[in-house]
Amino acid sequence: MSAxxxxxxxxxxxxxxxxxxxxxxxxxxxxxxxxRYGFTDVLRDRTLFMFFYNPSVRTxxxxxxxxxxxxxxxxxxxxxxxxxxxxxxxxxxxEDAAKVMSRYACGLGIRMLEDKVGAYGEGEALIREYARWAxxxxxxxxxxxxxPCQGLADIMGWIEWLSPKGKFDPEAVKGKKLLxxxxxxxxxxxxxxxxxxxxxxxxxxxxxxxxHPQGYDLDPxxxxxxxxxxxxxxxxxxxxxxVRAGYEGAHVVYSRHWMSPDAYKDGEFLKQAEIDxxxxxxxxxxxxxxxxxxxxxxxxxxxxxxxxxxxxDEVASGGRSCIYDVAENRLHAQKAVMALTMGxxx
Numbered sequence: 001m002s003a004x005x006x007x008x009x010x011x012x013x014x015x016x017x018x019x020x021x022x023x024x025x026x027x028x029x030x031x032x033x034x035x036r037y038g039f040t041d042v043l044r045d046r047t048l049f050m051f052f053y054n055p056s057v058r059t060x061x062x063x064x065x066x067x068x069x070x071x072x073x074x075x076x077x078x079x080x081x082x083x084x085x086x087x088x089x090x091x092x093x094x095e096d097a098a099k100v101m102s103r104y105a106c107g108l109g110i111r112m113l114e115d116k117v118g119a120y121g122e123g124e125a126l127i128r129e130y131a132r133w134a135x136x137x138x139x140x141x142x143x144x145x146x147x148p149c150q151g152l153a154d155i156m157g158w159i160e161w162l163s164p165k166g167k168f169d170p171e172a173v174k175g176k177k178l179l180x181x182x183x184x185x186x187x188x189x190x191x192x193x194x195x196x197x198x199x200x201x202x203x204x205x206x207x208x209x210x211x212h213p214q215g216y217d218l219d220p221x222x223x224x225x226x227x228x229x230x231x232x233x234x235x236x237x238x239x240x241x242x243v244r245a246g247y248e249g250a251h252v253v254y255s256r257h258w259m260s261p262d263a264y265k266d267g268e269f270l271k272q273a274e275i276d277x278x279x280x281x282x283x284x285x286x287x288x289x290x291x292x293x294x295x296x297x298x299x300x301x302x303x304x305x306x307x308x309x310x311x312x313d314e315v316a317s318g319g320r321s322c323i324y325d326v327a328e329n330r331l332h333a334q335k336a337v338m339a340l341t342m343g344x345x346x
Contacts, residue, residue: 043072183310202229
């Protein structure tokens with residue numbers, strides 16, 4: 001791995017970072033996990049702004065803990081507490097807000113998911129507009145297209161589980177089969193975590209199978225990127241509409257609900273219609289019978305889990321579930337991202 005310099009870089013999707021840059025970030029995250037409180041001067045006297053259009057559990061907790069453990073401070077911001085210009089209201093432009101924030105903080109995180117936009121892609125467009133004008137790193141804390149910090153936590157967890165005991169070997173996932181499968185549920189979820197999982201898994205040489213019912217296709221650009229990533233790494237990529245076939249020989253099973261491409265109409269997110277539609281497809285649940293078809297696969301999920309719909313309790317809480325390890329890794333991966341993009345030199 002060659003030396004990398006990520007100082008000042010934005011993180012909006014992992015696909016825009018090189019594999020060496022991703023490896024350097026994971027290496028830092030592993031070091032920080034082993035020596036959790038050994039990096040308390042990295043953000044000393046510095047502030048990270050966290051701009052939440054959507055609420056969260058793990059995201060706010062993990063970013064605030066990360067800033068504290070790096071010796072800095074994370075400040076919680078909401079649009080309702082700021083006079084920002086919108087299509088319907090007067091206020092400060094993104095350009096002005098981003099330039100002023102850059103005078104105060106060392107970095108800016110933004111979270112904007114499905115129900116805060118009127119069409120797919122608007123969340124990413126806003127983040128990129130902030131990144132255009134900001135002089136500090138802009139990090140996606142999840143938006144309607146991608147969730148890069150989740151992707152880093154995911155691959156970190158899968159490598160930990162599949163490496164020889166006591167080692168962290170990124171090559172351990174190469175050639176292993178990742179099943180990304182749709183799950184029915186009472187939540188209308190964005191594509192962000194799922195699409196990030198496909199991209200990060202394929203970047204590390206995993207064979208990828210995407211399984212979903214008819215009518216739940218993901219972003220064609222992401223599918224194309226995943227296919228190309230697999231081609232470059234010599235891995236396989238396939239898409240199936242069969243609820244069971246993808247489980248055969250899988251090493252990592254990622255069962256999660258995501259919305260359909262018809263979730264938006266005339267600037268409105270059709271949340272209840274999406275929920276009603278999804279709840280009818282009860283066969284699409286990860287259970288022990290399907291997991292028995294795998295090659296002793298681990299179960300993964302970004303959380304929160306819609307238990308009883310996306311996955312059964314038996315699988316989610318079973319001995320091959322890595323959900324809590326991945327959740328913990330959000331802290332360490334985000335510390336690494338913050339240290340490398342906005343931290344003091346050391």
